[in-house]
Amino acid sequence: MSRRRVLAIFRKEMREFRRNKQVISTMALSPIGFLVAPVIFLFAVNASDVSTLYQYPVLLFTLAMAALVPVTVGAYSITGERGQGTLEPVLGTPILAREFLLGKALAVFVPAVAESYLLFGVVDGLVWVSRPGAVSAAALRPLVLLAQLVFTPLLAWMGVWISMTISARVSDARVAQQIGTLIMLPVIALSVLFGFHVLHITVALGVTVGAALAALDAAGLLVVSAAFDRERLVLGTR
Amino acid sequence: MAVQSQDRKTDAMVSVRGLGKTFGDKVAFADVSFEIGHGEVFGFLGPNGAGKTTTVRTLGTLIAPTSGSAVVAGLPLTPANGAKIRSRIAIVPESPGLYQRLSVRENLECFADLYGTSDPRERITRALTAVNLADRADDVSGALSKGLRQRVGLARALLADPAVLFLDEPTSGLDPAAAEEALSLIEGLRRDGVTIFLTTHRLDEAERLCDRVAILNTTLRMTGRPAELRDRLFARTLTVRVMSPLGAPDAVFTGVPGVDGWRFADGEYLLTVADVTVAAPAVTRALVSAGADVLSIGESRHSLQDVYLELIGDQS
Numbered sequence: 001m002s003r004r005r006v007l008a009i010f011r012k013e014m015r016e017f018r019r020n021k022q023v024i025s026t027m028a029l030s031p032i033g034f035l036v037a038p039v040i041f042l043f044a045v046n047a048s049d050v051s052t053l054y055q056y057p058v059l060l061f062t063l064a065m066a067a068l069v070p071v072t073v074g075a076y077s078i079t080g081e082r083g084q085g086t087l088e089p090v091l092g093t094p095i096l097a098r099e100f101l102l103g104k105a106l107a108v109f110v111p112a113v114a115e116s117y118l119l120f121g122v123v124d125g126l127v128w129v130s131r132p133g134a135v136s137a138a139a140l141r142p143l144v145l146l147a148q149l150v151f152t153p154l155l156a157w158m159g160v161w162i163s164m165t166i167s168a169r170v171s172d173a174r175v176a177q178q179i180g181t182l183i184m185l186p187v188i189a190l191s192v193l194f195g196f197h198v199l200h201i202t203v204a205l206g207v208t209v210g211a212a213l214a215a216l217d218a219a220g221l222l223v224v225s226a227a228f229d230r231e232r233l234v235l236g237t238r
Numbered sequence: 239m240a241v242q243s244q245d246r247k248t249d250a251m252v253s254v255r256g257l258g259k260t261f262g263d264k265v266a267f268a269d270v271s272f273e274i275g276h277g278e279v280f281g282f283l284g285p286n287g288a289g290k291t292t293t294v295r296t297l298g299t300l301i302a303p304t305s306g307s308a309v310v311a312g313l314p315l316t317p318a319n320g321a322k323i324r325s326r327i328a329i330v331p332e333s334p335g336l337y338q339r340l341s342v343r344e345n346l347e348c349f350a351d352l353y354g355t356s357d358p359r360e361r362i363t364r365a366l367t368a369v370n371l372a373d374r375a376d377d378v379s380g381a382l383s384k385g386l387r388q389r390v391g392l393a394r395a396l397l398a399d400p401a402v403l404f405l406d407e408p409t410s411g412l413d414p415a416a417a418e419e420a421l422s423l424i425e426g427l428r429r430d431g432v433t434i435f436l437t438t439h440r441l442d443e444a445e446r447l448c449d450r451v452a453i454l455n456t457t458l459r460m461t462g463r464p465a466e467l468r469d470r471l472f473a474r475t476l477t478v479r480v481m482s483p484l485g486a487p488d489a490v491f492t493g494v495p496g497v498d499g500w501r502f503a504d505g506e507y508l509l510t511v512a513d514v515t516v517a518a519p520a521v522t523r524a525l526v527s528a529g530a531d532v533l534s535i536g537e538s539r540h541s542l543q544d545v546y547l548e549l550i551g552d553q554s
Contacts, residue, residue, distance in 0.1 A: 008351030012337060012344075019339040085335035089394065092298050093352040094325035231301040 001102075005095050009103025010110075016080065017073065017107065022173075026072045027111065031119055034065040042127050042139055050134040057144050057201055059127075062120065063191035067155040067184050070112040074163030075176035077104045078233070082171060087233050097228045105160045105224075112156045120148050147194075147206060154213040155191075159184060161220030165227045171236075249276040250309070251402050251433045252297065257306035259292050266292040270306070270458050274402070274435060279428050281448030282437040283546060288455045290437035291332065294404045297435070298329045311401040325353070328400035332407040334391030338380030342371065342390050345379055346397060353398045365393040369423055385416025392423055403427065404435045409443060421447065445542045455550040467545045473498070474514055475538040476521060478507040481531035490528045495520045508538070 017023045038058040045052060081087045090100070124145070128136045163180045170176050190209070193199045252274040259266040267289030274280040284290050295301045297310050299320040308315040311326035336345050343362060350358035366372045369389040374382070379390065388408065395403055408424065409417035421443055427434060428447065438444055444451050445464055452461040460467055476497075484490055484507075491500045491509060496517030499510045511517035514537050525532050 002354070004351050004354065008348050011351075012340065012348040015344060016337060016339050084338055085331075085333045086337055087335070088295075088300065088331045089329070089335045089349075089391070090352065091300060092324060092329040092331075093349065093398075094321045094354070095352050096321055234295060234300045 001096070002099055005093075005099045006103045006106070009090075009095070009100055010107045013077070013104055013107030014111075017076075017111070020076070020080075023073055023076060026177075027069060027115060030069055030072055031062075031065040031115070034062050034068070035119060035123060038062055039123060039126070042131060042135065045135060050138045054138055054141075057139070057141075057194065057197070059120075059123070059139055059144050060147055060191055060194040060201065061196075062123065063148065063151050063155060063194075064188040065119065066112070066116040066152040067159050067187050067191070068181065069115060070108050070156050070159030071163045071180035071184050072177050073112060074105075074108040074160050075167050075173045075180055077108060077164050078167035079171060079173045079176055082233070082236065083173075091230050091234060097230065098225060101164065101224055101228060105157075105164060108160045108163070109153075109156055112159065113153050116152045116156065120152070124148075143201060143203070143206070147201065150206075150210055151191075151213070154210060154217060155187060157217045158187060158213060158220060161217070161224045164224050165220075168224075168227045168233065250274065251276050251278075251311060252280075252435065253309040254297070255307050257293070257296065257303050257308055259289070259296055259301065260304045265456055267454065268305070268457050270454065272452050272458065272461050274433060277431040277433055278449045279424075279434045279436060279447050281444035281451035282435060282454060283439060283441065283444055283451055283542075284437075284454035285439060285550060288550075290439075290454060291406055293454070294329060294406050294435065294437060298327060298404055299323050300329075325398075326401045327404060328395035328398040328402075329404040330388075330391045330395045330406065330408060332410050334387045334394075336379040336382075336387055336390055339378065341376050341378055342366070342382070342393075343375040345390065346394055349394045350397050355397050355399075358397075361397055362393075365396040368396055368426070369393045370419075383416070385412050385419065388412060388416070388420055389423065392420070400432070402433045402435060404437075406437050407439070408436070409438070409440060417443075441541070441543045441546055451542070453546060453549050459549040460545075464542045464545070467542070468540045472540045472544065472548075473510045474512070476509040476511050476514065476517055476535060477538045478509060478521065478525070478535050479505070479533040480507070480525065481533060484528065484530055486528075490524050490530070491521070494524050497521065 038061050041058050081090065124140055127139050162183050163176060166176045166179050170179070194201050199205065250273045255271050257270045258268040270293065282290050282293065292301065296303050297308060297315065299315065302317065303315065310323050313319045313323050313326070315323065337348070346362045346365065347358060350362060355361050363372065366375055369392050371386065371389055371393060374386065379387065382390065405424065409420050412420060424434065424447055436447060448464070450461065450463050451467070453459040460470070462470065487500065487502065487507060491497055494517065496511050496513050497509050498512055501508050509517065509521065518535055522532065522535055
């Protein structure tokens with residue numbers, strides 16, 4: 001494994017993403033839907049009714065964003081190369097499949113996680129500043145913050161490998177986004193179920209779900225590697 | 239030059255034995271065998287769909303052969319050797335495939351890292367200078383003309399300092415001026431001793447650039463120097479033009495040393511000869527002795543195009 005080659009792909013991807021208006025707009029707009037409802041709820045809730053916040057830890061609803069952003073961005077990873085006819089030259093270099101995939105995965109994972117943490121920080125900060133006391137204590141209790149911290153990379157990595165697997169199989173980024181979102185729906189639903197207290201958040205359940213996600217993420221690497229067929233990608237067959 | 243070419247052949251950079259690739263029932267190419275010597279420019283000619291690009295991709299380890307064997311840049315063509323082989327070669331595809339949102343320099347920086355190039359900044363500058371693009375380094379690749387993109391593709395390949403450079407239809411789709419520039423660059427690489435595998439269906443550029451050519455139409459039809467192929471396929475011919483038709487041409491040409499036969503067509507006598515250097519002076523003497531007013535005597539040279547059409551023209 002060559003770190004230089006991984007970083008070459010990572011750097012190249014970041015440069016391309018920065019200049020791709022579709023990627024920028026997707027990253028900017030897609031989280032909004034997952035942030036608006038919890039923020040409104042937190043600002044509307046009455047301080048005397050703070051028990052509601054223990055019942056509905058709405059900030060967990062925002063975890064869906066961590067799962068969805070990588071899916072929409074990662075959809076471009078292989079289809080983008082195919083569209084520009086760059087797969088053949090890049091795969092004609094000494095790069096190994098795992099180096100190529102890791103470089104691409106990191107280029108989706110790092111900004112997606114960074115964006116999620118940034119937005120969590122902004123929202124959590126707003127709640128802490130604007131609703132001090134009982135509301136912020138309930139909304140920002142340690143278990144919720146820990147869930148944000150731990151589940152964000154796990155969900156993001158899942159979004160990465162799912163989107164890359166699909167991106168290697170289809171020729172259009174939008175199709176990859178749609179299929180990826182569809183596959184991620186159960187994961188997104190999980191965060192909604194936590195947010196609306198259908199599933200009760202406990203340390204034990206958090207550890208179980210986290211372990212399951214980590215296992216799926218590890219298996220995902222194998223799935224992406226298996227889906228990556230140099231010959232099929234060069235020939236453009238599905 | 240002949241001695242140099244002979245030396246090149248003894249040090250094979252690419253050696254292919256019975257190589258083939260099929261996609262299901264479809265045969266892309268089959269039973270292909272040839273060798274490319276060090277510093278040689280080897281032309282791979284054939285019509286569209288003949289299997290040229292698939293051969294390049296196979297030798298470049300991008301796709302796996304279904305039969306046969308090969309040694310590329312000193313390494314057996316096996317899946318385990320894929321990365322090592324790719325580190326010793328460079329492929330310039332028909333469409334250069336640049337990252338269009340990146341500048342020329344950014345494209346090359348990426349590939350310099352992928353090839354593990356030492357001192358990448360210096361090498362990029364040298365590569366851009368070699369293809370006359372030093373002043374376009376900061377241009378966005380997507381804004382370049384096809385000819386310029388092709389030159390960037392060549393610069394990218396030079397970063398690898400390849401033992402073998404595969405050029406797949408390097409002038410395809412280029413206007414005449416851009417094609418001429420690309421050919422001049424390839425000639426420069428040839429002078430520098432780079433081993434080049436060049437696929438093309440443009441026979442003029444093959445004749446101009448290649449030490450040897452192979453003609454492929456799924457299977458290999460013939461391999462050799464262009465002159466050798468001509469000699470193998472076509473008898474050598476002397477064309478004789480005289481002021482007025484000879485009264486008894488058979489009496490003039492029969493028995494002349496080096497002349498195997500003759501025919502008259504379009505006001506010219508076409509003589510089949512074994513050795514032009516023997517036949518031409520003897521024919522001249524015979525004509526003068528017969529009192530003919532000779533306008534010209536010259537060897538009819540068949541072009542590579544004649545060879546190509548003879549071999550696969552009817553099938554392409």
